[in-house]
Amino acid sequence: MKRKVPLRFFSVMVICSLTIAPGGCLGDKQGDEVLSSVITVGIPQDIEDSLDPHRAVAAGTEEVLFNIFEGLVKPTSDGNLIPAIASEFHLAENGLVYTFTLREGVKFHDGSIVTVMDVVYSLKRCAAGEHGVPLVAAFVNLRDVFSLDEHTIEVHLHEPDNDFLAALTVAIIPAANDSPARNPIGTGPYAYVSRSPQENIILERFDDYWGEAAHIEKVVFKIIANTDMIVMELEGGSIDMFARLTSSQAAELSSQFDILEGTMNLVQGLFLNNAVPPFDNELVRQALSYATDVEMIMLMVSDGKGTPIGSSMFPAFGKYFLEELAEVYSYDLEKAKELLASAGFADGFSFTITVPANYLQHVDTAQILVEQYRALGVSVRIELVEWDSWLSDVFAGRNFEATIIGLTASTLTARAILDFFYSESGRNFTNYHNHDFDMMFLRALASTDDEARTEYFKECQRILTATAASVFIQDLPEFVALRKNFRGYEFYPLYVQDLSRIYLVDER
Numbered sequence: 001m002k003r004k005v006p007l008r009f010f011s012v013m014v015i016c017s018l019t020i021a022p023g024g025c026l027g028d029k030q031g032d033e034v035l036s037s038v039i040t041v042g043i044p045q046d047i048e049d050s051l052d053p054h055r056a057v058a059a060g061t062e063e064v065l066f067n068i069f070e071g072l073v074k075p076t077s078d079g080n081l082i083p084a085i086a087s088e089f090h091l092a093e094n095g096l097v098y099t100f101t102l103r104e105g106v107k108f109h110d111g112s113i114v115t116v117m118d119v120v121y122s123l124k125r126c127a128a129g130e131h132g133v134p135l136v137a138a139f140v141n142l143r144d145v146f147s148l149d150e151h152t153i154e155v156h157l158h159e160p161d162n163d164f165l166a167a168l169t170v171a172i173i174p175a176a177n178d179s180p181a182r183n184p185i186g187t188g189p190y191a192y193v194s195r196s197p198q199e200n201i202i203l204e205r206f207d208d209y210w211g212e213a214a215h216i217e218k219v220v221f222k223i224i225a226n227t228d229m230i231v232m233e234l235e236g237g238s239i240d241m242f243a244r245l246t247s248s249q250a251a252e253l254s255s256q257f258d259i260l261e262g263t264m265n266l267v268q269g270l271f272l273n274n275a276v277p278p279f280d281n282e283l284v285r286q287a288l289s290y291a292t293d294v295e296m297i298m299l300m301v302s303d304g305k306g307t308p309i310g311s312s313m314f315p316a317f318g319k320y321f322l323e324e325l326a327e328v329y330s331y332d333l334e335k336a337k338e339l340l341a342s343a344g345f346a347d348g349f350s351f352t353i354t355v356p357a358n359y360l361q362h363v364d365t366a367q368i369l370v371e372q373y374r375a376l377g378v379s380v381r382i383e384l385v386e387w388d389s390w391l392s393d394v395f396a397g398r399n400f401e402a403t404i405i406g407l408t409a410s411t412l413t414a415r416a417i418l419d420f421f422y423s424e425s426g427r428n429f430t431n432y433h434n435h436d437f438d439m440m441f442l443r444a445l446a447s448t449d450d451e452a453r454t455e456y457f458k459e460c461q462r463i464l465t466a467t468a469a470s471v472f473i474q475d476l477p478e479f480v481a482l483r484k485n486f487r488g489y490e491f492y493p494l495y496v497q498d499l500s501r502i503y504l505v506d507e508r
Contacts, residue, residue, distance in 0.1 A: 024506040037504040038218040039486060042230060042239040044358040046198050046223045048388035052181040053171035054135045056125050057427075058391060059266075059408040059495040064201060064221055065495040068109075069171035069186035072100055074117070077490040077498070079316070079412055081165060084432070085172050085187060086113055095160030095448060096143075098168075102151050106210045108174050109191035116147035121175035123155065123168075133426050137419050138167035141445070166411035189214040189500035198223055199244035203499075214501035215488070226385070227360040240483040241499060246360050247303045250479040260480040262491035265316045266406030267309060267417065268362070270353065270369060270471035275431035276401050279351075285468035289329035290336035291376045292369065292471050301364045305477040311461035312407060312417055314475035314494035320414045320457055325465045325472075336376055348377030351401045354394055357384040361476055362404040368403075395429045406476065408495035415445065415459040421460075430470060437463045484493055 045060045053069045056062055072086040085106055090099040127139040134140050141164065143156040154167045157164060159365055170286065177185050184192045189211070190203035201221040205214045222239055224230055228234040231252045233239045250259045270288070272279040279285055307315055312327030340346065355366045370380045385393070394400045407414035419425045422441050423433045444456035465472070482489050488502045 025317065036221065037216045039216045039499065039502060039504075040220040040222050040239045041468070041499065042224045042233055042242040043191070044219050044223075044225060044227070044244075045356075045387040046225075047195065047201065048391055049449045050181050051192070051195070053173065053184065053186070054122075055181070057395070058387075060387070063409060063495055063497045065171070065184070065186075066188075067190040067203060067219070067499050068184060068188045068192055069173070070487070071169040071172055073165065074169055075166075075411070075492065075494060075496075077492045079493045084169075085119065089165075091227055095162075096157050098155040098157075098165070099148070100153050100155065102153070103210060104151065106187055107208045108187055109185050109206055110174065110177075111208070112174060112176070114172060114187060115175075116153050118149055118151060118175050119153055119172055120145050122170070122172045126170055136167055136170050137425065137427075138164055138413075138415060141485050148290040159446055161445070162448065162450055162453060163415060164410075164414040166413045166416075169411060190219060198225070212500075214500040216499065219499050223359045226359060227363075234481055234483075240486060241481060241489075241502075243478060244476075245479040245481055246364070247305065247477070247479060248263065248303070249360075250481065251403075253481055256483060257481045258484055260482060260489055260491070261305075262478045262480070263307070263314075263316070264406065264476040264478045265493055265495055266408045266475060267312050267314055268365065268404070268406045268473045268476055269312075270365075270402055270404055270473065271407075271430050272402050272470045273398065273400055273431055274433070275398070278345060278349055279401065281343050282467055283339045284345065284349075285470070286329070287336040287339035287343065287345075287376065288373070288378075288470045289379075290332045291373055292329070292473065293372055294326070294473055295331070296372070297365055297368050297380060298474055300368055301361055301374050302477050307475040309472050309475055311465045311472055312421060312469075313414070313461055314417075317412060317414065317417070319454055320461075322458055322461055325461060328465050329468070333375060340376065340378075348379065350379035350381070352381045352383050354383045354385055354390065354400045354403045356387050356390040356405065358387055359405075362406070365473065366404050398429055400433060409493065412493055413453075414460075415441075417458045418457060418460050421464060432464075432469045434463060434467055434469070437467075 047061045049058050049061050053065050069185045070084040073081040074084040076082055084272055085103055086100040087103040088101050123145045126135045127142045129135045141157050141159055141161050143158045145155045147153050155294050171186060173180055189206055189209050191206045193202040193204050194278055195201045203219040205217045224233055230242055231249055252439045270372050274280055298304050308326040310328050313321050315321050346489050353366045355362050366382045394403050407420055420427050423438050440456050440459045444453050447453040486502055486504045486507055490498055
């Protein structure tokens with residue numbers, strides 16, 4: 001027996017909506033009229049990993065591709081999953097078989113109609129992955145996918161998985177496109193036009209989009225890797241929007257802009273390579289955690305705004321977030337010195353923090369930590385690198401001692417953010433290996449009882465904190481500058497930028 005579940009009623013989890021209507025005046029929008037317009041959005045990095053949505057790993061890439069690609073379902077700004085390429089689905093009572101009915105007439109950006117074969121191809125491509133590792137972590141549980149008829153597919157799992165639907169936000173791409181990295185074709189509200197390396201990425205509104213059309217005709221993502229130029233670019237008129245400003249940058253802007261405030265939805269931390277001495281010593285990692293004054297960092301980096309975190313989870317995850325873990329390593333310099341001495345480093349040591357230069361909040365945090373750790377007798381050098389170097393050397397090559405970055409999740413599932421520490425994960429760039437963590441992580445994935453699953457994931461966090469897997473700092477506040485003649489920006493509980501809802505105010 002199967003039960004039918006309308007997608008519009010399916011929620012990933014209950015969270016607070018962060019949606020903001022800039023200006024608070026719906027009357028500024030001229031009915032359903034779509035005004036001819038262009039918006040230029042500043043971003044701090046180019047797409048250095050891949051335009052292929054199945055191979056993109058950087059959050060900065062995914063926030064651009066969010067506008068181009070869609071899956072069978074897609075997330076909303078309030079954390080729900082809504083219909084996209086699928087119009088409805090059935091879940092078998094045993095929890096092992098999803099049956100999806102495809103929406104009729106959905107077009108790819110090249111004008112071709114989405115078929116069941118495109119869907120089967122896309123899902124199998126992600127499951128096959130490389131060297132036996134799926135491109136989507138949750139797809140390790142995908143047993144098979146095939147078409148029943150020209151409008152219906154079945155997805156079979158090895159084991160029931162309460163979170164698997166969220167993995168089906170993965171992009172559906174044309175089976176006939178043999179070069180998605182050079183010619184990305186999706187079904188989203190915007191179509192890819194061009195990319196000029198280190199300059200810009202251009203999208204245009206897809207007028208044959210199956211859903212509500214985007215309001216802005218053209219989007220230009222302009223790369224501004226030099227953080228010192230952001231305010232100048234905004235005030236000079238070369239960009240209309242920039243997300244994730246620092247509080248000091250936001251304060252510098254004139255009345256030309258609305259400053260919108262939300263949260264970045266990430267785990268900012270000093271991530272330590274657990275395979276490199278002395279960070280292979282748990283006592284050393286704990287000492288650094290005690291020597292980190294998170295309150296001072298938040299005060300100096302973001303005027304005290306943000307949320308302190310004590311593990312790999314942030315508040316948007318709702319039931320999974322453990323606020324109390326932020327108190328485990330309350331600042332205690334004397335305790336830190338004792339632990340360091342017990343580890344055999346009474347005279348301290350030195351190490352390098354590798355930081356992507358285009359993320360000012362991380363650079364500022366590194367500079368504060370240099371001073372805080374000096375009081376511990378630890379000497380720290382900061383190495384600023386370009387984003388492409390960080391991806392290749394730190395994330396992929398694991399050639400680093402420590403780094404400051406923000407971990408994000410493409411879906412609001414605990415697996416998506418905790419997978420960074422599972423020993424068998426390709427995303428475990430810190431080389432963290434802990435048997436108890438792995439056991440709890442696998443138990444969570446195998447559990448069909450939501451309460452038990454939640455508790456297993458919470459225990460994973462407690463283990464990360466107890467072993468000081470890294471130094472967990474905060475979920476940063478997000479300040480977005482939007483030129484006043486634009487409205488409609490929405491915050492998501494994920495690291496994305498939805499340009500389709502922004503519209504131009506008719507000031508005639």
